[in-house]
Amino acid sequence: MKKILIVDDDPELRQLLATYLARHGFDALQLPDTRKLDEYLERYQPHLLVLDLMMPGEDGLAACRRLRARGETRPVIMLTARDEPIDRVLGLEMGADDYVGKPFDPRELVARIEAVLRRGATPPAAPEPGGGVFCFGDWRFDRGARRLSRDGSESPLTSGEFALLNALVANAQRPMRRERLLELTRGDDSESFDRAIDVQIHRLRRQIEEDPAHPRYLQTVWGVGYVFVPDSAATPATAGGGAAHDAALTAPPRA
Secondary structure: OOEEEEEOOOHHHHHHHHHHHHHOOOEEEEEOOOOOHHHHHHHHOOOEEEEEOOOOOOOHHHHHHHHHHOOOOOOEEEEEOOOOHHHHHHHHHOOOOEEEEOOOOHHHHHHHHHHHHHHHHOOOOOOOOOOOEEEEOOEEEEOOOOEEEEOOEEOOOOHHHHHHHHHHHHOOOOOEEHHHHHHHHHOOOOOOOOHHHHHHHHHHHHHHOOOOOOOOOEEEEOOOEEEEOOOOOOOOOOEEOOHHHHHHHHOOOOO
16 A cells, blocks of 8 residues: 655645545555654655645745755655746755645545656656666666666656656657657646746756756757757757756746
């Protein structure tokens, strides 16, 4: 039975979600804030976290950022009170795998949980086991083992980050539209917006590029999307860097 840890300061909502999740075959754990979050992660080993964005003390964004910074890769779904685009961007920027805006139907959250867990088990873009090792720069990307490492030290990837990097590597030198990357990394049941890809590209660049503002491997193709440029390929003339683009992540969404 999959364990879901719900961290929310609303006791009625926590109990409602716990009851509903139990009916759908999940073992739901509850916390009113993040003070015992680390203890629960170690003791109960939940498969997924549901974090409220706004909580007293350490909020969901800060908790997610802290967990990702220490290498925690368990999926996180963020609950946002307003479901504004900027909230989604911030949540994804901190490393959340998905988001649900309040108020919401519990069926929607269950559907999102199931979708995220499916991606974690077998991401849509994942190759068959033994899918090969791809090396670029000092990095070694083991696609079958879903592991990124440099100089023997592993660099943790969330399920979404793995699926995105894998999709780009599998289509090296081929510019990929955001819509296509969403299909490959999140599947047909995704309701994510295309800026989710922008945010994850931003996170991957900070992880693998020597200079994220002038990316060598994960390049922007203006008017199209993104392209992975391997070491043996020349930099496309249509490709751009990341500084201006990354600054646009917190700008108002396109009309």
